[in-house]
Every structure is written in C-alpha cells, then in structure tokens.
Amino acid sequence: MTAGTDHVLEVEHLQVQLKSNAGLIPLLEPLRFKLQKGRILGIVGESGSGKSLTCHAILRLLQPRQMEWSGTVRLNGRDLGTLSDKEMRTIRGKEIGSIMQNPMNAFTPVYTIGSQFVETLRTHTRISKQQAIQQAIEALASMNLPDPHKLLKKYPFQISGGMLQRVMIAISMCLKPPLLIADEPTTALDVVNQLQVLRELDRLRYECGTSIVLVSHDLGVISQLADEVVVMYKGQIVEQGEVAQIFDQPQHEYTQMLLRSRPTAIIDRLSSSTPIEL
C-alpha cells in the first residue's frame, strides 16, 4: 500500500455519461467513497440506479465508444486512470477480482472450465500446472461444487449459471486479490448456495484481508455482511455511512423507503447459529 493512504480503494468525482446523438447524458453523478483493507462496502439501490455502472467504471470496463467517464479511482494509492489497457488487464484478476451478474460472459465457450481456471491462476501466480489444478480442485470443493475433477473437464455451457457463478468465486478465492468487486454475486443461486457464497466472501475478507464492494438488492445480506453502505438513486449517492448508522437512523427519504421494503429471510438464515447441512 502506498504511504499516506490506508484505503485500498478511493473513488473521487467518478462520473459517467452516455454518448448519444443528442449529446452527453449523465448516468452517474460525481461519486465519492473510500474503502479500507478487509472491509465490505455494500452498494444498494433500485434497478437502474447505477450500481453495475459504478462497478464497471472502477474496473475500467466501460465501452469508450458508448460512454465517457471522468474522475479518479485509486487502488492502494495508485491512480488506475493513468494505466494502459494492458496494465489494467493485469490488475483485473490479480489485484481486483470481479464477480459479475452474468457469469457466462466471464468464460470463453470453447475452452473447458479447467483450462480457463488453470490459465487464470498461472497468468497471475508462479505455480506449476499441477499445483494450479490442485488449487482449483480444492477451491471448487470449498464452494460446495460436486465432483470438482469432472467439473474441470466441462465447458461453460454444460453447467448452470449458478455453478458458473461459484466457479468465478472459486477463482477469486485462489487469487486472493486486495479488492473484490461482487455485483449481485448470489442472484442466480438458491438459498443454500447463497449462504455458502456469502460465507466464502466473509472468509475471504477475514483470512486474506480482501476489501469487497458488494452490490446487492438484498438489504438483509448487506446489513449482515457489510461494514458500510452506499445508497444510490438515479445515478447519485443519496446517503452513505456505517451500516448500523444507515440502517438504524436513515436520513434520506429514499433510504427510509428502501428499508421499509427490506426482506428478512436471508438475514435470519445467515445469522442463525445452526450450521447449515451441505
């Protein structure tokens, strides 16, 4: 970490505009937030409020022909805006892991899960092929994926979206990045697997000190896992702060409305002390 900052992620005046025939249309108003090592920042807000766009902007995955962006994103004090596309490709994966809503997009259909898993590990670490396969098998097993040996031989289209989601998380677990961007990581999963994934994310931050940006519609998940929260509405941050503060004393009318419609099922399961039978 660069001297002078104890923040893994610093986002300042981050703004995104859509290029259209009618001119630039603002999609994200200038955003500002920071995240310390080992902390989880939840991003909540209704559909279309700008959560995914924020994640894509941090990862520098916006299409330059479609979008214009400005502002600063720093990772451990390093301004990502100054890096070349090649440098950013190295950063993505090793230093910023990502778990996106549509896992199919993260895989190439013509290569097996195993070859993509091993290739990713070996691109970012100095381990042998055999060690990479062993790590992959252990990581897949820890994600409650059945028969990891067979799974490695399958192609992405041969397994469900939920399984692919867990494969992506397993890859991130192996790479132990300082920052993980998880955009609705449990949306495609059933309740048992949602809990498994959330526990693995929690383990990643406690054991590896990974900081996590966690986007979720589920306020129960955010209140249980996140340390701080950003509430977005129409491309703006309307409120941000420590989870307890925002959930106990929401100041903004929109946050109050979100909390009134808060689901409780996952919270109850997650906070239950009874171990889940897997």
Ligand SMILES: Nc1ncnc2c1ncn2[C@@H]1O[C@H](COP(=O)(O)OP(=O)(O)OP(=O)(O)O)[C@@H](O)[C@H]1O
């Ligand atoms: N490629 C694009 N072209 C045009 N508009 C876009 C594009 N991507 C996002 N937007 C617009 O930007 C706004 C924010 O979208 P974003 O996907 O970030 O929302 P979100 O909060 O993640 O929603 P959801 O919870 O449904 O994923 C929306 O109004 C969306 O229509």
